[in-house]
Amino acid sequence: MFGLDNKDTRMLLVVAVLTLCAPFILNPFPTDSAMAQFNAGYPDLMQRFVIFGIFAIGFNILFGLTGYLSFGHAAFLGVGSYSAVWMFKLLSMNVVPAILLSVVISGLFALLIGFVSLRRSGIYFSILTLAFAQMSFNLAYSVLTPITNGETGLQLTLDDPRILGVSATADGSIPVTSLFGLEMRSTFEMAVGPWAFQFNAGYYLCALILLAAFYLSIRIFRSPFGMMLRAVKSNQQRMNYTGLNTKPYTLAAFVISGMYAGLAGGLMASMDPLAGAERMQWTASGEVVLMTILGGAGTLIGPVLGAGFIKYFENIFSKINDHVLHGWFSFMPDGLEDFVVFIIHPFIGKGWHLTLGILFMLVVVFLPGGLVEGGQRIAKWVKGRKNKDDSTSATKTPAE
Amino acid sequence: MGILEVKNVGKRFGGLQALGDVNLSVKENTVHAIIGPNGAGKSTLLNCLVGKLIPDTGSVMFDGQSVLGRKPFEINQMGISRVFQTPEIFGDLSVLENMLIPCFAKRDGAFSLNAITSVPSEKDVLEKAEAMLEEMNMADKRHMHAASMSRGDKRRLEIGMCLSQEPRLLLLDEPTAGMARADTNNTIDLLKEIKEQRDITIAIIEHDMHVVFSLADRITVLAQGTPLVEDDPQNIRGNPKVREAYLGESA
Ligand SMILES: Nc1ncnc2c1ncn2[C@@H]1O[C@H](COP(=O)(O)OP(=O)(O)OP(=O)(O)O)[C@@H](O)[C@H]1O
Numbered sequence: 001m002f003g004l005d006n007k008d009t010r011m012l013l014v015v016a017v018l019t020l021c022a023p024f025i026l027n028p029f030p031t032d033s034a035m036a037q038f039n040a041g042y043p044d045l046m047q048r049f050v051i052f053g054i055f056a057i058g059f060n061i062l063f064g065l066t067g068y069l070s071f072g073h074a075a076f077l078g079v080g081s082y083s084a085v086w087m088f089k090l091l092s093m094n095v096v097p098a099i100l101l102s103v104v105i106s107g108l109f110a111l112l113i114g115f116v117s118l119r120r121s122g123i124y125f126s127i128l129t130l131a132f133a134q135m136s137f138n139l140a141y142s143v144l145t146p147i148t149n150g151e152t153g154l155q156l157t158l159d160d161p162r163i164l165g166v167s168a169t170a171d172g173s174i175p176v177t178s179l180f181g182l183e184m185r186s187t188f189e190m191a192v193g194p195w196a197f198q199f200n201a202g203y204y205l206c207a208l209i210l211l212a213a214f215y216l217s218i219r220i221f222r223s224p225f226g227m228m229l230r231a232v233k234s235n236q237q238r239m240n241y242t243g244l245n246t247k248p249y250t251l252a253a254f255v256i257s258g259m260y261a262g263l264a265g266g267l268m269a270s271m272d273p274l275a276g277a278e279r280m281q282w283t284a285s286g287e288v289v290l291m292t293i294l295g296g297a298g299t300l301i302g303p304v305l306g307a308g309f310i311k312y313f314e315n316i317f318s319k320i321n322d323h324v325l326h327g328w329f330s331f332m333p334d335g336l337e338d339f340v341v342f343i344i345h346p347f348i349g350k351g352w353h354l355t356l357g358i359l360f361m362l363v364v365v366f367l368p369g370g371l372v373e374g375g376q377r378i379a380k381w382v383k384g385r386k387n388k389d390d391s392t393s394a395t396k397t398p399a400e
Numbered sequence: 401m402g403i404l405e406v407k408n409v410g411k412r413f414g415g416l417q418a419l420g421d422v423n424l425s426v427k428e429n430t431v432h433a434i435i436g437p438n439g440a441g442k443s444t445l446l447n448c449l450v451g452k453l454i455p456d457t458g459s460v461m462f463d464g465q466s467v468l469g470r471k472p473f474e475i476n477q478m479g480i481s482r483v484f485q486t487p488e489i490f491g492d493l494s495v496l497e498n499m500l501i502p503c504f505a506k507r508d509g510a511f512s513l514n515a516i517t518s519v520p521s522e523k524d525v526l527e528k529a530e531a532m533l534e535e536m537n538m539a540d541k542r543h544m545h546a547a548s549m550s551r552g553d554k555r556r557l558e559i560g561m562c563l564s565q566e567p568r569l570l571l572l573d574e575p576t577a578g579m580a581r582a583d584t585n586n587t588i589d590l591l592k593e594i595k596e597q598r599d600i601t602i603a604i605i606e607h608d609m610h611v612v613f614s615l616a617d618r619i620t621v622l623a624q625g626t627p628l629v630e631d632d633p634q635n636i637r638g639n640p641k642v643r644e645a646y647l648g649e650s651a
């Protein structure tokens with residue numbers, strides 16, 4: 001289907017079902033149960049899952065296929081956000097032109113940075129991209145204040161022109177982002193017994209774009225172009241002596257992944273129309289590297305898993321505090337309860353980075369292929385057990 | 401006029417004159433061997449032909465066109481393919497993919513943003529790659545990870561990859577170095593077959609005299625960066641100068 005083989009079609013369908021049913025899947029616990037804080041089915045959180053999923057899918061086209069590790073991709077995300085907000089300020093609150101512009105501008109920006117950075121490979125390439133991203137961050141933070149509004153960040157105001165829309169709504173407030181009139185913030189709540197499920201327009205727009213982005217990445221992976229990118233990673237020398245020019249291949253991969261990042265940035269601004277320089281900081285660039293490696297670099301689904309995993313941790317583990325822990329362990333004798341809470345304390349709340357760091361190390365050491373490799377090993381193990389069962393039962397049968 | 405004309409080529413590395421004043425003419429559809437003791441400058445000469453090194457002086461003409469100042473991929477597109485001393489293949493890719501890449505390069509050129517089609521839907525390229533694997537007797541290994549093959553098979557694959565580009569000149573740098581006798585003989589047979597069945601010119605650097613005398617139509621002996629003699633194989637054996645510079649050493 002859609003020019004994909006059966007295996008890829010199945011994977012696309014699984015991702016489609018998971019994203020479209022996310023409001024159910026991520027809210028498995030009744031609203032007022034003790035476990036409710038592990039629910040993640042809230043519009044803003046779900047939006048973040050898929051937006052970072054798109055970011056990581058794009059990053060993987062560069063890093064996973066060509067092996068060029070960029071430490072500056074957050075710059076493209078930031079550029080995408082600024083472009084989208086400017087579109088909301090100048091043109092209209094419709095998200096379509098905003099998203100288109102963010103993809104185009106970040107693509108051009110990636111062309112420029114890629115052209116220079118790709119003159120080197122390996123660690124020098126990484127450092128160059130890092131330097132460019134930090135430069136962009138600092139420019140956005142100070143020098144380019146007329147465009148970026150510096151520290152405060154770029155926001156909508158009541159006197160923006162919005163030539164195809166209105167500067168202010170009838171009741172004098174700033175209009176909200178929409179898709180041809182469908183407000184991005186509009187949410188439909190469905191209560192089923194003790195559960196509450198939220199269906200948000202903005203989330204579904206992001207989810208559909210994620211599916212399109214994922215589909216495109218499968219096509220790229222399976223195309224002759226994708227094979228050439230893997231060849232770049234494997235042996236550039238052989239490519240050169242096979243009549244292939246590696247430069248445009250790596251540059252194309254760089255620009256495509258920059259456009260994915262810009263798309264993610266544009267969507268972020270479409271869900272919440274503001275843009276700040278901190279989105280371009282090196283920590284943000286590092287995060288997408290972690291997502292891709294944690295999920296499985298070079299695999300199709302890995303980056304999506306990695307993005308979901310890290311965003312879930314960030315938002316859920318960081319909210320657990322000592323108070324919650326005492327609640328969980330209240331069944332223990334007082335001294336023991338305090339001790340257990342004391343032990344767990346560094347790993348939760350603000351300490352979630354520590355937990356994530358440990359998990360990341362464990363994955364890199366024991367599962368170099370990331371979560372995807374973990375999944376494959378489990379599948380193999382289950383299969384192996386099944387085969388064993390089959391063979392033992394097969395040898396038994398004649399004896400009966 | 402040969403298909404490859406090397407005139408007065410010199411190359412210095414710091415204080416070392418790796419190539420002095422090399423003149424070499426390789427005739428079309430022949431096998432031309434370049435031999436000489438270690439450090440004679442054979443690999444350096446080869447590197448000057450494929451754009452890896454730029455000679456300080458002289459000219460290198462392929463089929464009437466200068467190769468100097470061109471990038472390796474451009475020289476390859478002119479019709480020169482190179483096999484390396486240690487096999488250079490795409491280790492992370494499957495054997496079939498290794499063969500597909502030169503076939504795509506032949507059809508689509510140095511760069512093509514072909515992200516629309518899928519590899520399995522490119523029937524013409526697939527057929528060509530499969531046929532070449534068949535010819536190399538590697539069809540049964542098509543789904544193998546290329547890095548996991550034996551050295552002999554890697555060499556075979558690399559030669560196949562070069563041939564699938566239908567080059568006019570094939571350059572081989574010690575194709576049997578470090579190979580077991582059986583693998584060496586296989587490689588000789590393969591190269592003989594190529595020589596007989598294709599319109600191709602081969603320039604080969606080789607230490608193994610068995611290989612050289614089984615294949616070469618013409619031999620150039622290089623010593624200390626300059627050609628000592630160029631002659632037919634039977635005359636090379638008896639040439640006292642060659643014995644002194646090269647054969648004498650190993651005898
Ligand atoms: N890139 C380089 N930089 C400096 N010196 C070099 C370089 N490449 C080769 N040389 C020197 O040039 C001389 C010729 O080297 P070359 O590799 O061409 O010899 P060769 O005939 O191929 O020898 P072998 O039979 O050992 O492969 C040697 O003395 C070598 O050390």
Ligand SMILES: [Mg+2]
Binds near residue numbers: 442443444
């Ligand atoms: Mg050599």
